[in-house]
Amino acid sequence: MLKIGVFGCGAIGGEICRAIDNGQIEAELYAIYDHHDESLEWVKSSLENFDPQIMEIVEMVREVDLVVECASQQAVYEVVPAALHAKCDVMVVSVGAFVDTQLLEMAENIAREKNCRIYVPSGAICGIDGLISASAAALHSVTLTTEKPPEGLRGAPYVLKNNIDIDSITGRTVLFEGSATEAVQSFPANVNVAATLSLAGIGFDNTRVRIVLNPALTRNIHEIAVEGEFGRFTSRVENVPSPTNPKTSYLAPLSVISTLKKLTQSFNVGT
Ligand SMILES: NC(=O)C1=CN([C@@H]2O[C@H](COP(=O)(O)OP(=O)(O)OC[C@H]3O[C@@H](n4cnc5c(N)ncnc54)[C@H](OP(=O)(O)O)[C@@H]3O)[C@@H](O)[C@H]2O)C=CC1
Ligand SMILES: O=C([O-])CC(=O)C(=O)O
Incomplete structure (x- = not known):
């Protein structure tokens, strides 16, 4: 089963954790992280089936198959290189960070070298x-x-x-x-x-x-x-x-949930 780490436990991270926990996404919620203890507690207390470990990114990428970044553009600089260097796939929600062409090129190069994937869900837009x-x-x-x-x-x-x-x-x-x-x-x-x-x-x-x-x-x-x-x-x-x-619009976490579901399903519809 796909082992997922969620980095950032706010509006989007919380919804993703609960979607894994309630079985909507067939994966294991292995680890979570946020720099606010109360956010971590808030997410943990809303779960019924999984009891994810709290792990900083360096440890998280050694343990999981995929990290979902849902924290901030700043966090992308920390999460994406760490994940890819550890041969871990990464999903990015704070996509604006990729306006930095150096970051984008570095991420693409490491992903190619390590044979990893970077996923960017549609987020809060349609089309x-x-x-x-x-x-x-x-x-x-x-x-x-x-x-x-x-x-x-x-x-x-x-x-x-x-x-x-x-x-x-x-x-x-x-x-x-x-x-x-x-x-x-x-x-x-x-x-x-x-x-x-x-x-x-x-x-x-x-x-x-x-x-x-x-x-x-x-x-x-x-x-x-x-x-x-x-x-x-x-x-x-x-x-x-x-x-x-x-x-943040509710459609944003729904888009991440649907993208995660696509990764775990054998039948997929859409471009
Ligand atoms: N692609 C899209 O369509 C959309 C993207 N977004 C983006 O997705 C991200 C998550 O959104 P949302 O869940 O609503 O945000 P929230 O503010 O609700 O939650 C993010 C959590 O991550 C924490 N965090 C931020 N940076 C770090 C860090 N470097 N290390 C540890 N924890 C961190 C935040 O703390 P703190 O409050 O201190 O920052 C907060 O607790 C944001 O960047 C947002 O702009 C949002 C909507 C749509
Ligand atoms: O959720 C939204 O409506 C859009 C948003 O905040 C973002 O793209 O950062």
Whole structure:
């Protein structure tokens, strides 16, 4: 049975642990880690069947077959090289870290050398399957418009740096327009989806991102528009935010759970 380690026990990590624990994913929840003891306790207390060991990454990668990173872009620097060097597969949720081309190239090189896999789930957006299919021919443009309520954008480095008082904004307001390169650095916990889109499509510099604050919303909306030789498509998802982290949409952990299920099933549907 696949032995899984979960690094980061917040909104996403907690859901993944419970999905393994309740048998939705046929795997063993072998180890968990988070730098907050209370998060580890919170996850452990929600499990009925597995009692995962708490292990720092160096130890975790020696014991498990796959590490799921669901912590932060910073954590990707720690988790991905450690896992791959230990011949352990890795799934990355804080995808924005891969805007760093050195990190991305290093990860690809080690994975090739060690014959390991790096998995990036679709996360909180819909349409990655279509974009991947379309990318087999020329792509002309990829645009993401993310619209969130104030809680979904609070505390982002871009908001703090520009002294934006998000509570004083009363109507739908465009906060940011630019490349995915800038977006994932300015909003590291809000638009990792822009990174996933970039990796699947035309790269970080060419993928356009618009981030909108809308106080009237209760959901996190991601709208994607893709044009290419294949034609054009748009996708729009109105995401229910996670109850424990309003920046994160519930679809994100569901996407990780489905990707993990794909790894353990013999019959798989979709691109
Ligand atoms: N690809 C996608 O579509 C999506 C990606 N994400 C990203 O996924 C990641 C997880 O999201 P979510 O579960 O909502 O986040 P949470 O903040 O709810 O949980 C993450 C947990 O990991 C901890 N953590 C962060 N960095 C480290 C580290 N270096 N070592 C140990 N523990 C660490 C956090 O602590 P602390 O609070 O101190 O940081 C927190 O307890 C985030 O990076 C988020 O931006 C989110 C939604 C969609
Ligand atoms: O969950 C979402 O809506 C998107 C998100 O936070 C991210 O991509 O980082």
